Amino acid sequence: MSEPHRIAVNEGSPEGSNSAYVLPDRGVVVDPGPPGNDDFERVRAGIEAAGLAMTDVEHVVLTHWHVDHVGLAPRLADAADATIHMHRRDAPLLAEYREARRRRVRRDASVLAGWGAPKGRIEEVRERDAPSPLPDQTPVVAHEDGERVADGELLHTPGHTEGHLAFRCDDVLFVGDTVLPTYTPNVGGSDTRAKNPLPDYLRTLRRLLRHDGECYPGHGDGLSLPERVGAIRSHHRQRAERVAERLGARGEATPWQVAVDLFGEMRGVHVKFGAGEAAAHLRALAAEAEAPVSRVGSDPERYVLDGAPAGAVPSSLFE
Missing domain, CATH: 1.10.10 (Arc Repressor Mutant, subunit A)
Incomplete structure (x- = not known):
């Protein structure tokens, strides 16, 4: 596989700029980024810089449902006539955005109450949880662990979200927000569906360590997977x-x-x-x-x- 082409989008993120990736010899874009005209133009320019026309993009692979990763996917897929791919557990949060968002907001409030959060704080969360500029419905192909897209393998990597996935192409692994260069991904509050997310996340880290090739995160540049996994494990041990x-x-x-x-x-x-x-x-x-x-x-x-x-x-x- 040729070298992935990274596009920096969403410069205001606390984790660092989002990383969208173009795989030019496979017609794939991974995690195009948040909605917005400026970021769409960055992605369009990045696709062209990678040697592709917009219509050469056939697949949009999304590692998880958070809007800073999926926000541009409907617009990109429509412009390129491409197919969007997600793990089945996260797919409804984009595919059925309007209804899934309503369910999520209610679930978040209920779960926060179950954690003992005060009513005022819960109401503040609800008030600040503004809808994203996404279509009410978007065509999405929902996948199971181990299925393939453009001859790459989709790996279910739950923890940060219930349906988080990594995308493995030859000796390259795109890990989304499971492992980040300088930031420890949130576990527990980033997806309130999970019943016991920390053990799920630690199992995911063990699975990713079997990969010995290059690793590309959802924010920032490439990273050393063993080094970052070691640091994240240490962080969670100290937190526990x-x-x-x-x-x-x-x-x-x-x-x-x-x-x-x-x-x-x-x-x-x-x-x-x-x-x-x-x-x-x-x-x-x-x-x-x-x-x-x-x-x-x-x-x-x-x-x-x-x-x-x-x-x-x-x-x-x-x-």
Whole structure:
């Protein structure tokens, strides 16, 4: 396969500019980026710089449903007469955008309440969750793990979202937001459908480590996969230790209370991200037989620590 052509879009993202990729010898664009005329022109220019006409694009592969990755996909697919591809778990959030968004907003509010978030913070999240300029419906081909597009393999990589996927072409792997060069992807608040997202994410990292070729992330430039996976595992191990420490100090706590201890004042989308991160760690610890963490309530979720914080985090969880 020829060298992928990277296009930097969405310069305002806190993770760094989004990375759209053109695979010129396969007629594929991966994650074209957020909606907007300026970014569409960047993608159009990038496709041409890669040696393709717009009509040479046959496939648009989307790693996950977040709008900074899928926002341009309907417009690009329409202009190129191309097919959009997603994992089946994330596909409805673009394919049935209007109705899926309504369900997601209601689900986010319900899950936040279940994590113990205050009503005022939940309402703030709802108010700031403005609709994206996407069609109500978009044709999307929904895939299972292991299916192929343009002779590349789609790998289900849940954790950041339920239907996140990576796209493997020969010795090149496009990982979306599962592994990023400088930023630790959110787990828990970035997709409130997940029941136990942290173990899912750690299994995904183990799977990706089997790849020994080049790795291209959804933000920023290329990265060393083993180095970044090691750093992310270390980050989550330290976070789990802090979660156990705060739980021990409180005696009994909701995910929201632990999140406030960890992150302080949270507003807007960080309400979801912070509470979701705490909930993901608490659920993961409570599911581990070796961890002395127990879930003792569900409306909202409440957890207790039955032993010393130092023994609450099994090392096997992060291997």
